[in-house]
Amino acid sequence: MDPDLxxxxxxxxxQRRIEDVLDRALxxxxxxxxxxxxxxxYAVLGGGKRMRPLLAYAAGEFAGADPAAVDGPAAAVEMIHxxxxxxxxLPCMDDDVLRRGKPTCHVAFGEAMALLAGDALQAQxxxxxxxxxxxxxxxxxxxxxxxxGGQAIDLMNVGMAMTLPDLTEMHRxxxxxxxxxxxxxxxxxxxxxxxxxxxxxxxxxxxxxLAFQVVDDVLDVESPSSALGKTAGKDxxxxxxxxxxLLGLAEAKRQAQxxxxxxxxxxxPFGARARRLSELAAWIIERRH
Amino acid sequence: MDPDLxxxxxxxxxQRRIEDVLDRALxxxxxxxxxxxxxxxYAVLGGGKRMRPLLAYAAGEFAGADPAAVDGPAAAVEMIHxxxxxxxxLPCMDDDVLRRGKPTCHVAFGEAMALLAGDALQAQxxxxxxxxxxxxxxxxxxxxxxxxGGQAIDLMNVGMAMTLPDLTEMHRxxxxxxxxxxxxxxxxxxxxxxxxxxxxxxxxxxxxxLAFQVVDDVLDVESPSSALGKTAGKDxxxxxxxxxxLLGLAEAKRQAQxxxxxxxxxxxPFGARARRLSELAAWIIERRH
Numbered sequence: 001m002d003p004d005l006x007x008x009x010x011x012x013x014x015q016r017r018i019e020d021v022l023d024r025a026l027x028x029x030x031x032x033x034x035x036x037x038x039x040x041x042y043a044v045l046g047g048g049k050r051m052r053p054l055l056a057y058a059a060g061e062f063a064g065a066d067p068a069a070v071d072g073p074a075a076a077v078e079m080i081h082x083x084x085x086x087x088x089x090l091p092c093m094d095d096d097v098l099r100r101g102k103p104t105c106h107v108a109f110g111e112a113m114a115l116l117a118g119d120a121l122q123a124q125x126x127x128x129x130x131x132x133x134x135x136x137x138x139x140x141x142x143x144x145x146x147x148x149g150g151q152a153i154d155l156m157n158v159g160m161a162m163t164l165p166d167l168t169e170m171h172r173x174x175x176x177x178x179x180x181x182x183x184x185x186x187x188x189x190x191x192x193x194x195x196x197x198x199x200x201x202x203x204x205x206x207x208x209x210l211a212f213q214v215v216d217d218v219l220d221v222e223s224p225s226s227a228l229g230k231t232a233g234k235d236x237x238x239x240x241x242x243x244x245x246l247l248g249l250a251e252a253k254r255q256a257q258x259x260x261x262x263x264x265x266x267x268x269p270f271g272a273r274a275r276r277l278s279e280l281a282a283w284i285i286e287r288r289h
Numbered sequence: 290m291d292p293d294l295x296x297x298x299x300x301x302x303x304q305r306r307i308e309d310v311l312d313r314a315l316x317x318x319x320x321x322x323x324x325x326x327x328x329x330x331y332a333v334l335g336g337g338k339r340m341r342p343l344l345a346y347a348a349g350e351f352a353g354a355d356p357a358a359v360d361g362p363a364a365a366v367e368m369i370h371x372x373x374x375x376x377x378x379l380p381c382m383d384d385d386v387l388r389r390g391k392p393t394c395h396v397a398f399g400e401a402m403a404l405l406a407g408d409a410l411q412a413q414x415x416x417x418x419x420x421x422x423x424x425x426x427x428x429x430x431x432x433x434x435x436x437x438g439g440q441a442i443d444l445m446n447v448g449m450a451m452t453l454p455d456l457t458e459m460h461r462x463x464x465x466x467x468x469x470x471x472x473x474x475x476x477x478x479x480x481x482x483x484x485x486x487x488x489x490x491x492x493x494x495x496x497x498x499l500a501f502q503v504v505d506d507v508l509d510v511e512s513p514s515s516a517l518g519k520t521a522g523k524d525x526x527x528x529x530x531x532x533x534x535l536l537g538l539a540e541a542k543r544q545a546q547x548x549x550x551x552x553x554x555x556x557x558p559f560g561a562r563a564r565r566l567s568e569l570a571a572w573i574i575e576r577r578h
Contacts, residue, residue, distance in 0.1 A: 031462070032433035036441035040433065087408060092379070092400035111381035115404070116441050119376060122411050123432030126424050135415050135424045143412030144321035144329065152325035152405050173320070 007279040011054060014067070018053040019045065021071045022078060025128060032120075039109040039117035040124070044082040047100030051212070051284065052077040052179060056186030058276035059201060063190025073138075073185035076128040080142050080178060083121035086114050088151070094238075098231050134185055141181035150174025154240075162241035168210065175216075176209035183208075183277075196269070203266035204277060211259035212284050217242035218252050223289060256285045296568040300343060303356070307342040308334065310360045311367060314417060321409075328398040328406035329413070333371040336389030340501070340573065341366040341467060345475030347565035348490060352479025362427075362474035365417035369431050369467060372410035375403050377440070383527075387520050423474055430470035439463025443529075451530035457499065464505075465498035472497075472566075485558070492555035493566060500548035501573050506531040507541050512578060545574045 005013070026041045053074035060070035089096040089104040090111060097107050106114035122142065129135050140146055150173030157170070183205040187193060193201070220235050221244050235242045243252040263281035267274035294302070315330045342363035349359035378385040378393040379400060386396050395403035411431065418424050429435055439462030446459070472494040476482060482490070509524050510533050524531045532541040552570035556563035 029433045032438045033441045033445070035445060036433055036438055084408075087404060090381075090404070092381075092404060112444050113441065115376060115379070115381060116437050116444070118408075119373075119411065119431075120433040120437035120441075122408065123428045123435075123437065126415055126428040127432070129424070130421060132419060132421050132424065135418070135421065139412045139415040142408075143416070144318045144325055144409040146412075148405050148409035148412065149321045149325055152322045152402065152409075155401050155405070156322070156324060 007276075007283070010276065010279075011283070014054055014057050015050050017067065017071070018050050018057075018074050018078065021075045025075050025079075025124070029124070035109075035113065036116060036120060039105060039113045040121050042102075042108055043086045043105045043114070043117050043121065044079060047102065048078070048082070049287070049289075050078060051280075052081055052182040054280055055179060055182040055205075055208070055277070058280050059183040059186030060189050061276050062197075062201065062270070062273050063187040063193055064273075065186070065190030069189040070186050072128040072130060073134060073189060074182075076125040076134075076138055077178060077182040077185060079121045079125040079128070080138065080147070083118040083125075084142075084147055084151070084178075086118040086121070090114060093151075093155075094234070096231055096234070129185075131188070134188055137181050137184050137188070141177040146173055146177030146181075147175075150177065157241060159239045160241070162246070164246050167241055167243065167246060171210060171213040172206070175213050176206060179209035179212060180205040200266045200270060200274075204263050204274075204281070207259045207262040207266065208277075208281050208284055211256050211263065211281065214243045214252055214256045214259065215285050215287065217244045218249065218256065219287075219289065220244075221249060260285045296565075296572070299565065299568075300572070303343055303346050304339050306356065306360070307339050307346075307363050307367065310364045314364050314368075314413070318413070324398075324402065325405060325409060328394060328402045329410050331391075331397055332375045332394045332403070332406050332410065333368060336391065337367070337371070338576070338578075339367060340569075341370055341471040343569055344468065344471040344494075344497070344566070347569055348472040348475030349478050350565050351486075351490065351559070351562050352476040352482055353562075354475070354479030358478040359475050361417040361419060362423060362478060363471075365414040365423075365427055366467060366471040366474060368410045368414040368417070369427065369436070372407040372414075373431075373436055373440070373467075375407040375410070379403060382440075382444075383523070385520055385523070418474075420477070423477055426470050426473050426477070430466040435462055435466030435470075436464075439466065446530060448528045449530070451535070453535050456530055456532065456535060460499060460502040461495070464502050465495060468498035468501060469494040489555045489559060489563075493552050493563075493570070496548045496551040496555065497570050497573055500545050500552065500570065503532045503541055503545045503548065504574050504576065506533045507538065507545065508576075508578065509533075510538060549574045 022044055029037055056074040056077060057067055057070050085099060086105040088094050089099055090106055097104055105117060126135055150170050153170045154174055183201050187201055260281050264278055267278050311333055318326055345363040345366060346356055346359050374388060375394040377383050378388055379395055386393055394406060415424055439459050442459045443463055472490050476490055549570050553567055556567050
């Protein structure tokens, strides 16, 4: 559990760790064509905050799991995330050319190969799991009731007015579901939790997931593209409803703080074992990209 | 096992059965947006020969499984197949407008929604399985070492010369892997097989999968679009290497017969319990669409 590590040290160590896990998982795919694997690696490696794997490792610590047991699920959620970005950036979706400070996957490999790389990454993610229960958590979070469903709602609401509850529901599915799955999958690698522990994790994950999105909307307005590593100001340019457009900048920032405090509150009864999760909640709202 | 049913009766019964299983699985997706579910249903329901589910049911019978136990895996392989068609038909891939006698998914729902419907169907497929071993079989068949990898090879070889071994390897991945998974998943629902049984199924699946592709290439040349339910003559128009372009029509047809006989031979030691699988091998090469 490395309880003595300072948070930035722990974070850097786990980021290195997941980079290595992903690198190995996407190096040895016997029989897979080299160019496809190259596109998959491009979409996944060398960038990103690895927030979802960090949440998985932290939830693993909460449940007393060894980091080695969490490696597979942590890689799986990052593969799902990376595939969703590769598809999201395609011309028929958000049509974006910059991601994690690099040309997007379809700019580098062509649209068809980026599409296939995303498809293959989704399948690969399920190979990283070790139980049927884990596959179920991941499939629900990634599919129609989760991420893909949230993206469909997003798609249908471009240029439309959206209420705050509708926006929140969209983000609960689009980004919240996979963030929640990261926490649940990490915890599934440790000892079985009491109902109170499971409820606390769920409450934490929902608050942290929503906080992440509110901060994302704030950063889209406040940060330059160079800091984000992706095109800034896209939401406004595409006339997408955001927390900033609905609440205003100041209230959106307050909202993010409130959600962080809710995440803290969910974990409060658990003391030291929830430390990394609490630190991640703070990190999520204090990040600058 | 309904051993007395004539093959066409058995086939019709199982096709009705899987249609019902797919309809139910794609009706109740709590929390999923209606339009996305509609696109998923459009891509899956009301068309197709259901060859992969039929192979799963037949392999289930081979292993003594109740059809009810095979329903989930049979639906899973068809969802993977349907998602691959929805993505394959997109403008950045094959750019096709006709499939199973209907406008393709992106023509009916737009490119972005067709992309998401495919993504969501892949996730949904994993929800239909019941064990980690099944998830592994499906993920390997669908991903970079299987279907997606084969599609990438296909993509990279459009307009290029291709040797017969390369073409065969491409199809082993592109269509063969999922056909093999259909057989293995169906068998996984029954009693554990002796090594000889597993080897026989594997040999059968490889021969039947390749036979299917050879026949597909023949039909692309010989059948009108109206019979195929998809655009005929696409391969030649796109200058894609096929068994017909490499072997000639007559030799390709002979090849299909040889592969069917190989499929028969693999099953010969198993008598009545392999009956449906044998009948399917004949059906695959005698089909007219």
